Amino acid sequence: MKPLGWTPQVPLVRPIQRDEAAIERWRVEVWPEVKKRVKQARRTLVFIDESGFYSPPGVVKTHAPRGATPVLQEWQTNDHLSVMGAVPPPGRIYSLVRQESLNGLHSVCCLCRCRVLDAASPVC
Secondary structure (H helix, E strand, O other), X not given: OHHHOOOOOOOOXXXXXXXXHHHHHHHHHHHHHHHHHHHHOOOOOOEEEEEXXXXXXXXXXXXXXXXXXXXXXXXXOOOEEEEEEEEOOOOOOEEEEEOOOOOHHHHHHHHHHOXXXXXXXXXX
């Protein structure tokens, strides 16, 4: 294959469900209406997302004598890191990092940190 100019490659993954026309319609029609309603209600629009990170061992292909597959001894744990990010206007970024799984109360805490909710509130 190499003489033909072919190389080993990892394919890009694209979702077949992606609808570019619907995305553009949302951006042009829906998004301005959302911003208008938020402003009229004198609210703050905040984008929040949460993600979990795990640290699996970094195992890559290697070379060894035929029939003698390398074996890596590892200490396996369920350790993870949960991170929540919030982006309120004017584009600041706030984060909340915990070593346990996040829940709804963590979302409230994150909103308190970015001063969207009153920090004196009983939920904060």
